[in-house]
Amino acid sequence: MKLISIAIISLFAMMTCQDEHPIFKKHTDIITHTKEVILSEIAAQPTEPSTQDSSKEYLHDYEVLKIDTLAEDLTEKLKTAVLDTESYVIGSKKSCPMNAKYALTFAKKKKQHITLILSGHGCEKVVIHSSEKDLETVYLDLKEKNQILTLIDELKMP
Amino acid sequence: MSIFYRIISKSSQAFSAFLLLCLLTLSSNLSAQSLYEITFKAADVSYKAFLVYFNEQDAYMRIGYTYQNKYNVVDVKYQSVIEEEDGYNYFIMVGSSPTFITEAAKGASYNPDHFIWMWNEEESHNEPYVTDDPHFNEENILLADSYREITASELTPTYLRQFFGSGEDQYKALLRMNAANTSQQSTNNNTNTNTNSGQIDASKSTLHLLMAVNTEIPDIGQSCAVDQRTIETEFREISRAVGMPFKKYIVNGENFTKANVEKALKEMSVKSTDVVVFYYSGHGYRFSDQTDQYPQLDMRYSEYTQLSEQTSLSLSQVYHTVVGKGGRLNLVMSDCCNSDVGRNQFTSTTFMASRSFQGAEIGKLKKLFLDSSGTMIFTGSSPGQYAWCNSNGGFFTLSFLQSLKEEIGYMRSDVPSWQRIIQNTNKNTDYKIKNCNGCQTQTPLHYIKISQK
Numbered sequence: 001m002k003l004i005s006i007a008i009i010s011l012f013a014m015m016t017c018q019d020e021h022p023i024f025k026k027h028t029d030i031i032t033h034t035k036e037v038i039l040s041e042i043a044a045q046p047t048e049p050s051t052q053d054s055s056k057e058y059l060h061d062y063e064v065l066k067i068d069t070l071a072e073d074l075t076e077k078l079k080t081a082v083l084d085t086e087s088y089v090i091g092s093k094k095s096c097p098m099n100a101k102y103a104l105t106f107a108k109k110k111k112q113h114i115t116l117i118l119s120g121h122g123c124e125k126v127v128i129h130s131s132e133k134d135l136e137t138v139y140l141d142l143k144e145k146n147q148i149l150t151l152i153d154e155l156k157m158p
Numbered sequence: 159m160s161i162f163y164r165i166i167s168k169s170s171q172a173f174s175a176f177l178l179l180c181l182l183t184l185s186s187n188l189s190a191q192s193l194y195e196i197t198f199k200a201a202d203v204s205y206k207a208f209l210v211y212f213n214e215q216d217a218y219m220r221i222g223y224t225y226q227n228k229y230n231v232v233d234v235k236y237q238s239v240i241e242e243e244d245g246y247n248y249f250i251m252v253g254s255s256p257t258f259i260t261e262a263a264k265g266a267s268y269n270p271d272h273f274i275w276m277w278n279e280e281e282s283h284n285e286p287y288v289t290d291d292p293h294f295n296e297e298n299i300l301l302a303d304s305y306r307e308i309t310a311s312e313l314t315p316t317y318l319r320q321f322f323g324s325g326e327d328q329y330k331a332l333l334r335m336n337a338a339n340t341s342q343q344s345t346n347n348n349t350n351t352n353t354n355s356g357q358i359d360a361s362k363s364t365l366h367l368l369m370a371v372n373t374e375i376p377d378i379g380q381s382c383a384v385d386q387r388t389i390e391t392e393f394r395e396i397s398r399a400v401g402m403p404f405k406k407y408i409v410n411g412e413n414f415t416k417a418n419v420e421k422a423l424k425e426m427s428v429k430s431t432d433v434v435v436f437y438y439s440g441h442g443y444r445f446s447d448q449t450d451q452y453p454q455l456d457m458r459y460s461e462y463t464q465l466s467e468q469t470s471l472s473l474s475q476v477y478h479t480v481v482g483k484g485g486r487l488n489l490v491m492s493d494c495c496n497s498d499v500g501r502n503q504f505t506s507t508t509f510m511a512s513r514s515f516q517g518a519e520i521g522k523l524k525k526l527f528l529d530s531s532g533t534m535i536f537t538g539s540s541p542g543q544y545a546w547c548n549s550n551g552g553f554f555t556l557s558f559l560q561s562l563k564e565e566i567g568y569m570r571s572d573v574p575s576w577q578r579i580i581q582n583t584n585k586n587t588d589y590k591i592k593n594c595n596g597c598q599t600q601t602p603l604h605y606i607k608i609s610q611k
Contacts, residue, residue, distance in 0.1 A: 022245070048462045061462070089596035091242035093378050094544035095552065096495035097441040097456050097465070122500050123443075123544075125377065139377035143596045 022085055023140070027132050030114050031082055034106040037075045039152065041066040042103050042117070059103050060117060060129050074155060078104065081147035082116065088126070089141040096123035102152055118142075124149060193313075193332075196273070198288045198302040207271075208308070208321040210328070210569065213560040213582075214238045215589050217251065220259065220321035221271070231259040231321055232268045239593040242548075249275040251286075259323065273302070310339035328569060335568040338519070358528045360401035363431040363486070365527070367393045368407040370419050372440030374459040381547040385439040385493060385555045386410060392559055393435055400523050402433070414440070416457040416471045423476070428483040433527055435489045436480050438473070439552055442494025444541055450474050451603060452537055453496040465499070477535045487608070488533040493552035496539040496603070522566040522574040525610060532608035534576060538587070540601045546594060553594075554602055557586035576608045 021028045046061035057064040070078070081087055082104065101120035107113040112131050119125040124142035128135075142148065194209040196219075203223050211217040217236040222229065234253040241248045253270030269290040277283065285305045291298035313336035315324075322329035371386040373379050390406060397404035407422045409415070428434055441456035448454075455471040463469060477490040538545035538554030546553045561582035565574045572578070584602050591597045 045464060046462050089594075092546050092548045092594050092597055093381065094495055094497075094546050094597075095378050095439075095441050095493065095538075096443055096497050096544055097458070097499065098377065098461060099500060122498055123495070127376075137376075141596070144598055 021083065022090065023088065023128065023138065024083065024114065025135055027114065027130065027135050028083055030108045030112055030130070030132075031079050031106045033108050034075075034079070036107070037070050037078055038103075038105040038107075039068040039070055039155070040064045040103040040105070041068075042100050044099050044101070046100075059105070060115060060127075062100055062103065062117060064103070068155070070155070074151060077151055078148065079106075081151055082106075084147065087142060087146040087148050089143055093139070093141045094123070094125075096125075098125050098127070099123050104148075104152075116148075118149065118152070121149065193308040195304070195306055195308050196286065196288075196302050197304045198271075198300060200288075200290075200300060205271075206320065209236075211236075212564050212567070212569075213557075213586055213589075214240075214593070215586070216564075219253070219271075221268075222320050226263070228263060229260065230262070230266070230268075233257045233259050234268075234270045240550075241593075241595075246276055246278045259321075274299075310335050312336075313339075327571065331568040331571075334519075338568075358431055358486070360524075360528055361403065362429075363433065363528065364403045364405055364429065365393060365397040365433045365435065366405050366407070366426055366428060366485070367435045367437065368419075368422055368426065369409070370414065370436075370438045370440070370455065370457075371408070371410040372414050372456070372459055373410045374412065374414065375441065376461065378441070378547055381549060381551055382439040383410075384549070384551040385437075385547075388551060388559060389437050389439075389555065392562070396523060396527060399518065399520055400527050402527065412459060414457060414459040416468055419457065419471060419476070423479050423483075426483065428485045430484055430486060432485040433487040433489070434480050434483060434485040436476055436491065438476075438492035438494060439555060440494055442473075442492060442496055442537075442539075442545065443499035444496050446498055446500060448541075451541055452477070452535065453492060453494055453539070454499075455492060455494060473535065473537055477533070481533050486531045487527065490533075490535045491537065491558065493538040493545055493547070493554040495544045496537065496541050497544050498542065518563070518566040519568055522570075525574050526562075526566070526576065526579075529611040530576065530608050532606070534580075534604065534606045534608055536580060536583070536602060536604040536606075538600065538602055540603045543600050544598060545600055546591060546597045548594075553587050553590040553600065554583070557590065557602075558583045560586050573610075575610070576606060580604050580606060 020026055024031065040059055042059060042062040042064055047058065047063060049061060052058055098119045099122060100117050102118045104116040104118065105113055114128065114130045117127040117129070124144060124146065126140050126142055128138040128140065192211040194211065196207040196209060198205050203225055205221055205223045207219045207221040209217065209219045215237055217238065219234045219236060221232045221234060233256070235255045236251045236253055238249060238251040251273040253272055256268040256270045258266065258268070271288050271290050273286040273288050275286045285302040287299050288302050289299040313332045315333065318329055318332055367390065369386055369389060371382050373383045373386065394404050407426065409418045409422055438455050442453035443456060444453055450472065452473040455473055456469065457471050458469045473490065473492050480488045480490050538552060550556060561579045564570060564582060565579050587600055587602055591600050
């Protein structure tokens with residue numbers, strides 16, 4: 001049954017083929033053309049702007065705990081993983097509460113960026129924020145075995 | 159560009175995916191089985207199909223057609239799946255096991271037809287595509303001529319004899335459905351008078367429905383809101399059908415707090431003949447050191463609210479509070495995850511310390527809601543598991559409603575039972591999970607002690 005449905009979907013997907021990425025639309029270049037990807041360790045939950053501590057740094061209201069600059073080979077692997085639709089569960093979501101762990105920021109120019117707020121193992125989810133008006137904030141689930149968290153975990157392994 | 163894409167692009171913008179959505183979610187009303195008619199033409203032969211849809215795993219079609227001056231009826235079994243890809247939704251019904259109901263001509267065979275509906279936010283097509291090609295080659299796919307829902311009033315002997323033999327059980331069940339509909343209309347919907355099968359006087363037995371639904375949370379709020387609508391509609395219709403007064407309590411939006419659920423439960427006045435239904439749709443989790451099998455309900459409508467004792471509600475404690483109200487029948491359900499949140503329990507004081515329906519046989523409904531007493535706790539996932547949802551609602555909630563509807567349908571001959579509703583909910587949930595790309599195992603968890611008169 002599953003195979004049949006995949007076959008049909010592939011058939012119709014070919015018919016309705018679009019150039020846009022299903023998640024990042026026409027803005028994949030922000031990810032692909034970024035030279036530096038910033039990986040931040042962030043607090044599990046966001047802080048209301050009115051109660052934020054001015055001495056601390058926040059990213060989409062999540063307190064930044066630590067910042068890592070990534071090596072070039074890992075940067076390229078992460079770009080591939082983030083753009084790979086197989087990393088995401090499309091159409092369905094799990095009903096567990098987000099427990100943020102990392103943020104990945106791709107900045108093509110200073111004012112043109114995409115940031116992924118990643119919820120870690122136990123409730124793999126992602127919230128995608130961007131500077132682009134036609135790319136609204138998106139809430140998606142990550143597959144249990146996804147390359148994005150796997151690559152980050154490998155980096156963080158002691 | 160493909161022929162199919164052109165067909166869809168040219169179609170009217172005023173299409174309706176309503177019938178299809180009814181079929182997918184069975185949420186239009188409490189129709190226990192959905193009946194549809196599809197007509198299509200292939201190789202100069204006209205086919206008229208009568209579809210009886212119970213759920214994704216269980217549906218069949220009777221297809222009537224004339225070939226070489228002989229009228230044939232074939233029975234084809236169906237399984238279906240819904241998928242979403244590139245902004246398009248697909249509902250696919252795959253046929254198998256064709257069997258001739260009429261006497262088959264020597265050497266006659268029938269290739270089962272497969273049906274495909276597709277739609278997105280901007281466009282859709284009411285009619286499905288149809289093919290008997292198991293490889294779904296594009297040149298063998300046709301657009302059906304018509305697709306419509308069949309109402310009980312249309313189930314006349316003349317209509318049904320196109321598809322059924324007069325001795326068949328399904329034929330008799332469908333005629334009963336038609337007769338009940340006629341009787342209901344002629345008596346001006348008086349099926350909700352106090353002619354129940356047991357000793358309970360329905361008019362003196364209130365159905366209390368308390369719904370705690372996280373409609374505001376950004377990631378799944380929309381799906382939870384769908385759950386709320388379907389659950390409310392179904393239980394309201396149930397109470398109307400059996401003649402029970404209905405009282406609802408909703409904790410949602412920015413009122414979605416633990417304190418408000420506690421307050422609603424505390425203020426609920428329950429008589430010993432009443433039915434209490436507690437339903438939760440939202441985030442759920444379990445503490446790392448938790449021994450209770452049932453989940454914690456996450457009572458936060460904002461992602462800015464910190465997880466704390468004030469935002470965490472144990473489903474087991476809700477269950478004990480509901481049971482403690484002393485109602486005749488208590489159903490406590492939650493559609494949420496039961497996965498480890500990565501922290502231990504809060505240690506402090508305990509919670510609440512102070513403390514008509516078309517297509518359904520009314521007799522079966524009464525068996526479940528008037529002739530039954532006891533308790534049931536039923537949650538969407540086992541310890542360590544996620545509960546999944548999509549734009550149609552939670553998989554567990556959808557499966558529960560499908561199972562309930564199947565149980566009360568005319569086409570089922572067994573005495574309705576809550577135990578079988580649980581079994582079928584589990585089966586339906588599993589089927590949805592297996593057809594979801596990326597979803598992981600989800601096994602609902604329950605405890606039931608319900609007896610029937």
